[in-house]
Amino acid sequence: MLIARARARARLAVLGAASLLLATPLLAACDTGGLLGGKAKASGPLDCAQYQEDTPSSGAPLLLMLFDVSDNSATTAQRVATRVQPYLDTALADGAYVKLVASGGGPTTYSDCFHGDRMFQIKRNNSRRAEKDREAASKALGTEINHVVQSERVTSTGSVTGLLAGINDEVDAVRSTPGAKVTDVTVLVWTDLLGTGQDSDCLDVDGKKASPAIAEALVKRCFSTGQITSVGNDKVRFLGVNESAADRPQQDLARYLKGELCRRISSDCG
Amino acid sequence: MEHTHSTLGDATFRRGNSGVRACAAVALAAALCLAAGCSTSASAAAFTPAPHATRMAPDVSADPLPPLSKFVTQPDGSQVSTVSADYLFESNSSTLLPAAVTALTQILPAIREHPGPISVIGYSDGLGRAEDNQKLSLQRAKAVEAWLATQDIPSSVLDVEGRGEQGAQDDVADASRRRVEIVLR
Numbered sequence: 361m362l363i364a365r366a367r368a369r370a371r372l373a374v375l376g377a378a379s380l381l382l383a384t385p386l387l388a389a390c391d392t393g394g395l396l397g398g399k400a401k402a403s404g405p406l407d408c409a410q411y412q413e414d415t416p417s418s419g420a421p422l423l424l425m426l427f428d429v430s431d432n433s434a435t436t437a438q439r440v441a442t443r444v445q446p447y448l449d450t451a452l453a454d455g456a457y458v459k460l461v462a463s464g465g466g467p468t469t470y471s472d473c474f475h476g477d478r479m480f481q482i483k484r485n486n487s488r489r490a491e492k493d494r495e496a497a498s499k500a501l502g503t504e505i506n507h508v509v510q511s512e513r514v515t516s517t518g519s520v521t522g523l524l525a526g527i528n529d530e531v532d533a534v535r536s537t538p539g540a541k542v543t544d545v546t547v548l549v550w551t552d553l554l555g556t557g558q559d560s561d562c563l564d565v566d567g568k569k570a571s572p573a574i575a576e577a578l579v580k581r582c583f584s585t586g587q588i589t590s591v592g593n594d595k596v597r598f599l600g601v602n603e604s605a606a607d608r609p610q611q612d613l614a615r616y617l618k619g620e621l622c623r624r625i626s627s628d629c630g
Numbered sequence: 631m632e633h634t635h636s637t638l639g640d641a642t643f644r645r646g647n648s649g650v651r652a653c654a655a656v657a658l659a660a661a662l663c664l665a666a667g668c669s670t671s672a673s674a675a676a677f678t679p680a681p682h683a684t685r686m687a688p689d690v691s692a693d694p695l696p697p698l699s700k701f702v703t704q705p706d707g708s709q710v711s712t713v714s715a716d717y718l719f720e721s722n723s724s725t726l727l728p729a730a731v732t733a734l735t736q737i738l739p740a741i742r743e744h745p746g747p748i749s750v751i752g753y754s755d756g757l758g759r760a761e762d763n764q765k766l767s768l769q770r771a772k773a774v775e776a777w778l779a780t781q782d783i784p785s786s787v788l789d790v791e792g793r794g795e796q797g798a799q800d801d802v803a804d805a806s807r808r809r810v811e812i813v814l815r
Contacts, residue, residue: 619721
């Protein structure tokens with residue numbers, strides 16, 4: 361009888377261990393944010409809270425990403441993700457608020473992941489662990505960027521004007537978030553600067569000539585009509601100009617426009 | 631005795647078996663519950679892209695004015711060819727663009743035939759710090775000079791000058807001021 365009980369206990373132990381072995385990888389593979397009361401996003405494909413930390417008292421920089429999506433193909437989405445990846449990696453290492461606003465020509469859309477209300481950062485006591493977790497986070501956030509681009513509904517006309525016009529408001533919105541303390545601001549603008557649409561849009565380049573004088577006149581009008589305003593000392597980086605298929609005149613005009621916009625929009629622009 | 635033991639043993643085992651089964655069922659249910667309760671990459675796999683669409687490409691025409699084509703004779707008898715720096719360089723850069731080389735190639739014959747000294751002069755607009763603009767205008771002139779040197783134009787006949795914001799309105803972006811002049815003296 362004693363032997364039987366011992367056997368039974370042994371089998372019970374084995375089954376218990378088996379159950380544990382079954383549960384562990386399931387738990388390890390899943391994002392426990394939802395289980396443990398973390399902030400789960402109902403509509404987002406990724407719970408980004410797992411890559412966030414409390415902001416230190418000294419504050420944190422803001423990375424504002426503006427995507428003027430003129431092509432939502434998987435190829436373009438990957439290109440965008442690749443170009444912003446270094447900035448995300450820096451954010452994950454050093455800590456930064458990250459906000460993403462996109463437009464495919466229609467209304468602007470906001471990312472479920474990159475709200476700008478909490479600081480992204482991966483901090484671990486073990487440096488190797490930190491490195492591994494940052495790599496994983498970087499990959500996940502890159503995929504999120506890719507999905508944002510592919511999810512954007514692209515209309516036949518549009519331009520980056522609206523996104524550029526909203527920079528100061530977006531930055532102010534983050535600054536006014538309770539508990540947020542923003543230090544430096546970096547604005548990444550993904551656009552090909554080949555806007556089309558209404559004549560009233562100062563960056564509608566349809567029917568224009570590819571010359572520095574035309575680019576200068578277009579951008580002057582943007583600022584004189586208040587369609588775009590300066591962002592002062594905030595750092596602005598234009599990504600995506602002449603990175604997709606465009607003919608020579610389009611490439612030239614986009615390049616001139618980038619130069620003209622940079623001269624007027626910020627003291628630190630490239 | 632053995633039978634009794636065996637019976638007891640069986641009885642114990644059966645009790646143990648049902649307990650173990652119950653335990654296993656509970657553990658399995660818990661595991662499945664946990665798995666169901668957590669969000670996994672399955673949600674990422676459920677990602678559905680918007681219908682593929684691209685913006686209509688704008689119709690942009692080429693600038694009919696060649697950036698560097700002919701020399702204009704000045705009152706002092708020298709000849710000057712002016713090119714917008716925006717044609718030759720990226721904003722805030724002094725590295726010649728590939729298109730700039732194509733443009734400069736157009737004036738090579740006139741430069742080769744010129745027997746006297748040749749000046750390359752850079753200018754900037756009035757935006758930004760005057761020192762930075764002075765430096766940039768000189769670097770750009772030097773970039774053009776360096777390219778001319780690669781085309782077997784003797785450096786002894788070339789001189790470079792950076793005139794920065796000279797003639798430009800302070801703090802005003804002005805494309806017409808951002809230029810490089812090549813002067814045949």
